[in-house]
Amino acid sequence: MPVEYTERGMLKYTKKLIERFKNPKNVGEIENPTVVATEGDPTCGDMFKMFLKIENGRIEDVKFLSFGCAANIATGDMTADLIKGKTVEEAGKLQIKEIADGLGGLPAIKMHCATLAYRTLKKALTKYKQKQAGGAQARPKG
Amino acid sequence: MPVEYTERGMLKYTKKLIERFKNPKNVGEIENPTVVATEGDPTCGDMFKMFLKIENGRIEDVKFLSFGCAANIATGDMTADLIKGKTVEEAGKLQIKEIADGLGGLPAIKMHCATLAYRTLKKALTKYKQKQAGGAQARPKG
Amino acid sequence: MRAYLDNGATTPVAKEVVETMLPYFTERFGHPTFLYSLGQEAADAVDQSQKTIARTINAKSGEILFTSSATEANDIALRGVVYANRKRGNHIITTKIENPSILRTCERLEGEGFKIDYLPVDGEGFVDVSKLKEKLNDKTILVSVANVNDEIGTIEPVEEIGKLLRDQKEKIYFHVNAAAGYARVPFDVEQIGADLVSLSAHKIHGPKGVGALYIREGTPVEPVSYGYISLFKLKPGTENIPGIVGLAKAAELAFDGFERHTNHMKKLRDKLISGFERVPYSVINGPRGDKRSPANASCSFKGLEGESMLMHLDLNGISVATGSACSTTKLEPSHVLTAIGVKPEVAHGTIRFTLSRYNTEEEIDYTLEVVPRVVEQLRKISPVKPEEL
Amino acid sequence: MRAYLDNGATTPVAKEVVETMLPYFTERFGHPTFLYSLGQEAADAVDQSQKTIARTINAKSGEILFTSSATEANDIALRGVVYANRKRGNHIITTKIENPSILRTCERLEGEGFKIDYLPVDGEGFVDVSKLKEKLNDKTILVSVANVNDEIGTIEPVEEIGKLLRDQKEKIYFHVNAAAGYARVPFDVEQIGADLVSLSAHKIHGPKGVGALYIREGTPVEPVSYGYISLFKLKPGTENIPGIVGLAKAAELAFDGFERHTNHMKKLRDKLISGFERVPYSVINGPRGDKRSPANASCSFKGLEGESMLMHLDLNGISVATGSACSTTKLEPSHVLTAIGVKPEVAHGTIRFTLSRYNTEEEIDYTLEVVPRVVEQLRKISPVKPEEL
Numbered sequence A, B: 001m002p003v004e005y006t007e008r009g010m011l012k013y014t015k016k017l018i019e020r021f022k023n024p025k026n027v028g029e030i031e032n033p034t035v036v037a038t039e040g041d042p043t044c045g046d047m048f049k050m051f052l053k054i055e056n057g058r059i060e061d062v063k064f065l066s067f068g069c070a071a072n073i074a075t076g077d078m079t080a081d082l083i084k085g086k087t088v089e090e091a092g093k094l095q096i097k098e099i100a101d102g103l104g105g106l107p108a109i110k111m112h113c114a115t116l117a118y119r120t121l122k123k124a125l126t127k128y129k130q131k132q133a134g135g136a137q138a139r140p141k142g
Numbered sequence C, D: 001m002r003a004y005l006d007n008g009a010t011t012p013v014a015k016e017v018v019e020t021m022l023p024y025f026t027e028r029f030g031h032p033t034f035l036y037s038l039g040q041e042a043a044d045a046v047d048q049s050q051k052t053i054a055r056t057i058n059a060k061s062g063e064i065l066f067t068s069s070a071t072e073a074n075d076i077a078l079r080g081v082v083y084a085n086r087k088r089g090n091h092i093i094t095t096k097i098e099n100p101s102i103l104r105t106c107e108r109l110e111g112e113g114f115k116i117d118y119l120p121v122d123g124e125g126f127v128d129v130s131k132l133k134e135k136l137n138d139k140t141i142l143v144s145v146a147n148v149n150d151e152i153g154t155i156e157p158v159e160e161i162g163k164l165l166r167d168q169k170e171k172i173y174f175h176v177n178a179a180a181g182y183a184r185v186p187f188d189v190e191q192i193g194a195d196l197v198s199l200s201a202h203k204i205h206g207p208k209g210v211g212a213l214y215i216r217e218g219t220p221v222e223p224v225s226y227g228y229i230s231l232f233k234l235k236p237g238t239e240n241i242p243g244i245v246g247l248a249k250a251a252e253l254a255f256d257g258f259e260r261h262t263n264h265m266k267k268l269r270d271k272l273i274s275g276f277e278r279v280p281y282s283v284i285n286g287p288r289g290d291k292r293s294p295a296n297a298s299c300s301f302k303g304l305e306g307e308s309m310l311m312h313l314d315l316n317g318i319s320v321a322t323g324s325a326c327s328t329t330k331l332e333p334s335h336v337l338t339a340i341g342v343k344p345e346v347a348h349g350t351i352r353f354t355l356s357r358y359n360t361e362e363e364i365d366y367t368l369e370v371v372p373r374v375v376e377q378l379r380k381i382s383p384v385k386p387e388e389l
């Protein structure tokens, strides 16, 4: 932009985002989750922990814990909504843009929040696949 | 001043000055003056012309014409008041400060106006003395 | 009766502008960079104000920077652009009749090694575009010309200049100081090809303490001041939110009915000018008709001195400026009048009358009644004969 | 219920201030440099405002320059003084916990070849004057320290620093950024030995867009901006007259009953602090008691992140700032909290509450009811355990 804004300038959340931040539907923990993944670091000011309950390759439940800004919470909640009920394969196709779009858009400086939720999901799915593979390998062996 | 004002800054006239500017008592010309003197230059934006009627070494009447700012007119008028009725010798002792004081003070950047009136007076008195001296010399010779 | 005819110096703030500003003092007072709702309201206000100003000059809203005055906008424009383009060249072209806010920055830049050409103007104050063309060289990085001269109302051929500059091989940035011209003459940054445009709120019935700088997208501008950055990198410090909102409202009012306002001013201006022409030994400065700002009438009354005239008019309730709006207390005659060839002894007797949409015909009639009287009065006590000048 | 507790960021303009400003928009709107009566009124207003501000800090009225913000005042003070004293030396001393308006100007000056020492502070944010003494050398020309830290409220030993500097053989100029401290703690330029002091109107219930810089008589300061000079050489451009009048009125209101106001704030501050101490895993930042600004309470709530907390408080009608008032959107923790040794994971959970004389006990009670609830709520959904930090 010609008239340069700062990093801070014009930070503005959509109504949708604020609504989700206020009333997230998916916060919390799942007892005996199929898989758990954490990304981020409290020293950086954002951390995201995702719990998945997967049955027959389908994500039956998603919960998350968040240490972070409003966008962190809202993107986490959005991500959870977007993958709930989907197969692992379908969930693996989720795009960062879908998360942002689901919230009516994200300020540029907050895109990293969507990225964090996305990375946590990827990590969880990878873990799940490794677990499946491990289990699959394990069974023949065991 | 530490917080420097410009040349223009805080130019302010006293009530006395403005009153004199509004209603100068001594503007005009004297018919058959004893002596006339002009100082200043219209190209510089101020010019002052003084008419003196001197009888028996006493200034019986003073008038002036002014091309200049409000301070020019007011200082001229003040100067006229200050010397009217005085002897030429007394008038010769007039100080610039008296002119300014008579107006309740002058902005620093307007002191040159008092100086102009003062210089015109000096010139007129010198002319008068020269004239007297010339006359005195002339008589014996004549 | 009163007649405020110094709208070129500053204007009263319009009632609607004050009303628009008020809630931003006491209710919507948040800091625009803060996330909570009060802060967002302030940020939205800045956003909206950018949009409003942008619309009036056919710019994009992100191209509007808010400053504390047109002076500051000019300083950011000139120094900001030449510092950012120092590597490409060090040559600047402006004119002999620019506002001191331009000329003093130029002086400073000369001290820093920049080369500046000050274009002469003709007897009506017009810049000759062919002379500008001759001065262009491969070191030229910036041209700065006001669209309207603040002293004598000349409307400069900025469109022609813009076209010339766009035709050059290397980019030459074009700054237009529109402080005197904004809301008086139409302004379209695309049509003119301006890269930077300065405005001032207090010249259009907005508040003092706010200006704006249009900066065309992609124009490199280096900051010239530093510190806590709230919204804009080029103007650090917390934004004057009520002021910005006031500027936008003032612009809205001025452009809402632009034709009507300017026609009204033109009528009053022409009435003033014809009136002055009937005063003996008077000279109108600047052009007539369409090439003159609707808001400006400048007249030299021979044989008298402007300040005395100003003071007498003030005693009669009429506010005006002397010839040089910016050197009231200097003995030198206005640099603008000198540039158009007015002799100093005449220049000293110059009065500038500047109008706004709020002036009335009655005020003009009254002025035309008072002026000849005061002129006569002052000439009577003057040692200088007007017929000899 | 609403509670505005971000008075360190900006304040609502006091009703009396708005009323005082109003006539300067529409009636006394003249340009201060013009000789006619309207202009004189404006100039008088500037004069009177200088006097008022001067009185509050024991200065002379001619020593007060008006600017468009404390940021601008800081920039003029720092760059102005070091440019003017460049020949004598190139060394500046400041602290690690200054406001960004100081630090960014310092960054710039480093780029221009000046050497800057940033003093460390102790766990409560205090500068160690003996460390400052060690850094002094024969190239030192300027020391800049805020009298009150804007994030954690530490009242710095500026009097001691001033004394040390006055004891040096060569003159070392002393700048005090009082944007956060003005009208919160007493300030006497003579007692402190300050040569330059920055203030901001919008932090004391005055309008945005105005600041002031005290410049001790005889202090050489080079201009850092250029252009049309109205009254002040160091701040070109037409003055923000209503803003200046507003700043003066705001100062008058704040100092008229200074003790009462500050005692009121202290009471509320201490109530807040004790309330926060009862929240588990909370840490108060900065000192307690007399060495803390009456207006500041800063608390880190472990296991949660400040922005979420800020947003939840806003949803409850409470406006606050996160730990670093100036980096809401950066991921780095506040440089001030880092400097006093707060671990980043704790710093991220910091909220700054800043008071004004208009806050009420009910607002504080309400805040102390909401805060623990929000803290609990956020900790419940956090993957970070406060007890592990």
Ligand SMILES: Cc1ncc(COP(=O)(O)O)c(C=O)c1O
Residues within 6 Å of the ligand: C228, C236, C237, C238, D008, D009, D068, D069, D070, D071, D072, D099, D101, D146, D149, D150, D177, D178, D179, D180, D199, D200, D201, D210, D211
């Ligand atoms: C200590 C300090 N200095 C400077 C500033 C900047 O002041 P202004 O908003 O007037 O530019 C602030 C406000 O954020 C501050 O708290």
Ligand SMILES: Cc1ncc(COP(=O)(O)O)c(C=O)c1O
Residues within 6 Å of the ligand: C008, C009, C068, C069, C070, C071, C072, C099, C101, C146, C149, C150, C177, C178, C179, C180, C199, C200, C201, C210, C211, D228, D236, D237, D238
């Ligand atoms: C052409 C022009 N440029 C710049 C300025 C200065 O504007 P401001 O008062 O906003 O600094 C003025 C006003 O005097 C002007 O007429």
